[in-house]
Amino acid sequence: MTASTVVTVLHGVAAALTDAGRTSAGEAALFWLLAPIMVIAALGLLFARKAVYAAVGVVAVMISLAFLYVAQDAPFLGVVQVVVYTGAIMMLFLFVLMLVGVDASDSLTETLRGQRWIGIGFGIGLGALLVSVVVRATFPAAVGLEKANADSNPVGVARLVFGDFIFAFEVVGVLLVTAALGALVLTHRQRLVRRIGQKERADARVAAGGSLTPLPAPGVYARSNAMDVPALDPTGAPIESSVSRVLRIRGQEREFGVVAAQIEPPATGSDREVTP
Amino acid sequence: MSLTNYLVLASILFAIGATTVLLRRNAIVVFMGVELMLNAANLMLVTFARIHGDLSGQVMAFFVMVVAAAEVVIGLAIIVQIFRTRRSASVDDVNLLKS
Numbered sequence: 568m569t570a571s572t573v574v575t576v577l578h579g580v581a582a583a584l585t586d587a588g589r590t591s592a593g594e595a596a597l598f599w600l601l602a603p604i605m606v607i608a609a610l611g612l613l614f615a616r617k618a619v620y621a622a623v624g625v626v627a628v629m630i631s632l633a634f635l636y637v638a639q640d641a642p643f644l645g646v647v648q649v650v651v652y653t654g655a656i657m658m659l660f661l662f663v664l665m666l667v668g669v670d671a672s673d674s675l676t677e678t679l680r681g682q683r684w685i686g687i688g689f690g691i692g693l694g695a696l697l698v699s700v701v702v703r704a705t706f707p708a709a710v711g712l713e714k715a716n717a718d719s720n721p722v723g724v725a726r727l728v729f730g731d732f733i734f735a736f737e738v739v740g741v742l743l744v745t746a747a748l749g750a751l752v753l754t755h756r757q758r759l760v761r762r763i764g765q766k767e768r769a770d771a772r773v774a775a776g777g778s779l780t781p782l783p784a785p786g787v788y789a790r791s792n793a794m795d796v797p798a799l800d801p802t803g804a805p806i807e808s809s810v811s812r813v814l815r816i817r818g819q820e821r822e823f824g825v826v827a828a829q830i831e832p833p834a835t836g837s838d839r840e841v842t843p
Numbered sequence: 844m845s846l847t848n849y850l851v852l853a854s855i856l857f858a859i860g861a862t863t864v865l866l867r868r869n870a871i872v873v874f875m876g877v878e879l880m881l882n883a884a885n886l887m888l889v890t891f892a893r894i895h896g897d898l899s900g901q902v903m904a905f906f907v908m909v910v911a912a913a914e915v916v917i918g919l920a921i922i923v924q925i926f927r928t929r930r931s932a933s934v935d936d937v938n939l940l941k942s
Contacts, residue, residue: 588894606859609879612863618869621872629882632882639893641892643901651908651912652911655912659916659919666923667923686865687862687866689862689865690866694854694858702847706846709896710893712892712893714896728902728905732899735906743909746914749916749917754920
């Protein structure tokens with residue numbers, strides 16, 4: 568099912584408001600399905616010990632909100648909600664979580680005495696206050712957006728954005744550019760020591776002495792070119808440093824004499840089997 | 844169903860977001876609480892746009908989203924910067940100015 572189908576189906580579910588400004592049964596079902604999920608996910612943000620779980624909860628809330636927007640005759644905002652909020656903002660959050668460390672969980676020590684209970688009291692109080700105001704207020708019978716959305720919702724929104732709100736739109740553009748620059752400046756890391764480039768590394772290596780060339784490769788025998796057999800220098804003596812340091816430390820290096828004994832003398836031309 | 848239900852849901856979400864800002868100590872989680880509050884406000888704007896049959900509410904919600912994007916970029920940059928210098932994302936550890 569493509570995204571456009573989802574939008575169309577949700578739009579169909581929402582249908583129009585009835586004369587009394589009440590929603591259709593389909594929209595009510597959608598609301599009662601999504602509202603508990605959203606509240607539980609939001610509580611997950613509040614109570615989850617790990618920041619990643621909190622982020623997942625917020626993502627759930629935001630996607631559900633996108634559904635509700637589409638059901639509320641705002642398909643443009645629904646799509647923007649998914650693209651901007653869930654797609655960009657929450658992914659940015661997750662990136663920063665990875666940067667800062669996923670394990671960073673909350674400390675439970677209270678630095679301000681009684682802050683937790685004051686906070687809980689404030690939260691419950693704010694919720695009760697807002698809900699009671701909203702429930703007691705008398706709103707006019709809902710008009711619905713059929714007339715405003717006559718030329719489709721994005722067209723209606725665009726007329727307002729590029730009409731009445733054109734100045735705000737320009738200011739928001741400036742704000743976005745400023746924010747991008749600000750992020751660049753804020754995350755810029757001041758260099759405290761001189762940069763160490765290729766030349767500096769090479770100079771340091773020469774100054775430190777030691778072998779400048781790569782070490783000789785181990786194991787040059789026809790029957791045993793294994794990593795654990797040392798190479799021979801021009802005089803025939805094994806070169807210890809040609810075997811990997813790890814193998815030497817583990818004691819898995821094979822002695823040259825042991826390997827040499829296992830090797831048959833190279834076949835000469837006379838006793839080589841001639842195949843017709 | 845009356846449209847007031849949407850407003851009640853938005854109020855609850857806003858209260859949860861505000862409580863998160865007050866209670867949590869991880870700066871990133873606190874920031875997500877702010878995002879939740881912005882989202883709740885958006886839901887209210889969209890619902891009022893529908894009640895009044897005027898798309899201005901949706902346009903304002905759109906602007907809120909854009910400003911939230913800018914705000915998140917700056918806020919997270921500040922959090923990353925504090926984490927770099929202080930090795931902590933907890934709001935309790937940002938107390939350099941305390942005498």
